[in-house]
Amino acid sequence: MLIIKDILLQLLFIIVPVLLYKNVWLDQTKSVKLGLKTSLVMLLSSLSVVFCMSFPIHVDGGMRFDLRSIPLIITILYGGYLPGVVxxxxxxxxxxxxxxxxxSVAIVAFSVYAILPFLLVKRWYGYELHKKLAIIFIIGVVKELVADTATVIMLLRQGLGLESIDERLGPILSISIIYVFTIVGIVYLIEFIRESYIIRLQIERSEKLNLISELAASVAHEVRNPLTVVRGFVQLLREETNPKNNEYIKLVLTELDRAEWIISDYLNLAKPHGDNMTRVEIGNTASEITALMSSYAVMNGVEIVLESEGELYVQSNSVKLKQALMNLMKNGIEAMPKGGSLRVSTRKEGVFVVIVISDEGEGISPDQIRQIGLPFYSTKEKGTGLGLMVTCRIIDAMNGTIHFESELGKGTRVIIYLPVEL
Incomplete structure (x- = not known):
């Protein structure tokens, strides 16, 4: 019963920080600056490690084991380099x-099992669940093989006979099995929490989008018809009106065009993608958009740099995909009023085609990033927020995801993941 109590206590030390994962880790930005969230991650993971080591599992023969490496590995993979190192x-x-x-056993084992998690930090969040479970299973097995081997060698150096060592192998192997299943279970639990959190955010966003879409569908057509009539009569009046009023008529036509553009975006909200989904080569699409945006970029003193990785295909509506990329590139160019470089790259990452658009602009804050894609939110003085909102809906309609990373004073990166079409 004593060993069961020790095991349950170890599990408690590991699970409590995991249950706080949603509130502490999920909102953590990948900034190099030490923020409140990063500090909490380091504190919780360090406490978990210390408590596991302070209250070990006691087995026959006076040997003690603990599961300290589980919170350590989890911290490296999900928290990043800094919390992992601390x-x-x-x-x-x-x-x-x-x-x-x-x-010596602890240091040797750590030097082996900690290498792979540190190497996987940047790619970990991009893996699917089954791949993460397979990787963490391999890490757990390797860790236990190294630790058990080092333990046996240490016992031999202490002068214990083979019979004594054989008697202790049973508890050692039992702890190893518990360890492997525990670390796999912890990763599965974290992924379940992450998925639930993401689904909740998507539901909240979908509710807001559906509301504005219903409004767009019911209002846009009704408003567009009288605007068309007004525009037609203003153009007729321009031919007969006193020349002094031509400037005012020009302003009226300009604002009518702006109203027409806004209403078109409303209609795109009501129907974010067409039914014609075809096989689209991303490299050619990116090249076409770069050519279209080049004149606008030159006018703003911006250089567009395109990097494409081979032929990559996705299932998409070509017109809508171009519209989404043009919106993002236009935003990137406008984010650099003093000029700079807009970098566009395409590559394959697992089962996804990744499109990255990065600028050297002023950047945006984490609070602003969280509001991107919401109705009527824009950082531009005369922006409506509908452009990015339409872009997010287009990517969602293609079963893709879009992420924004930014640092004030250093620029913004937009990362799009689209399922690869083989």
């Missing part, structure tokens, strides 16, 4: 402070 340093220093014969 938690690792806490683990090593506290292990040295505790002393004992297992210090």
């Amino acid at each position: 938690a690792s340093a806490v683990m090593i220093l506290y292990r040295i402070y505790l002393g004992g014969d297992g210090i």
Whole structure:
């Protein structure tokens, strides 16, 4: 019963930070600056490691084991480099402070099992669930093989006979099995929390989008008809009116064109994509959009740099995809009033085609990023927010996702993931 109590206590130390994952980790930005969220991640992961080491699992023969590497690996994969390094340093220093014969075993095992998580930090969030579970299973098995082998070698150096070692192998292997299943279960739990969180955000956004779409469908056509009539009569009046009033008529026509453009965006909200989905080559599409936007970029002192990785295909509506990319590139150009470089790249990443559009503009804050795509939100003085809203809906309609990363003073990156078409 004592060993069961120790195991349950270890699981408690690991699960409590995981249950706080939604509130502490999910909103964490990938900024190099040390923020409140990053500090909480480091604190929780370090406490979890320390508590696991302070209350180990006691087995026969006076041997002690703990699951400290589980919160350590989870912190590296989901928290990033800085929290991972801090938690690792806490683990090593506290292990040295505790002393004992297992210090060398702990350091050797750590130097092996921590390599892969650090290498996977940048790609981890892009993997699908089954791949993450397979990877974490391999990491767990490798960690236990190294730790168990080092433990056996340590026991041999202590002069224990093979019979004594054989008697201790049973508890060691049992702890190893518990370890592997626990780390796989923890990753599955985290992914379940992440998926639930993402679905909730998508539902909230969909409700807002559906509301504005219903409004667009019911109002846009009714408003467009009288505008067309007014525009026609103003053009007739221009031919007969006193020349002094031509300037005012020109302003009226300009504003009517602007109203027409806004209403067209409303109609796109009501129907974000057409029924004609075809196989589209992303490289050619990006080249066409770059050519179309080149004159606008030159006018604003911006250089467009395009990097395409081979032939990459997606299932998409070509016209709407071009519209979405043009909106994003136009925003990037306008974000650099003093000029700069707009970089557009396409590449394959797993089962996705990734399109990245990055500018060297002023950047936007995390609060502004969270509001991108919401009705009537825009950082432009005369913006309506409908352009990005339509763009987000177009990407969603193609079963893709769009992410915005930005740092004030350094620019913004837009990352689009679209399912690859083989």
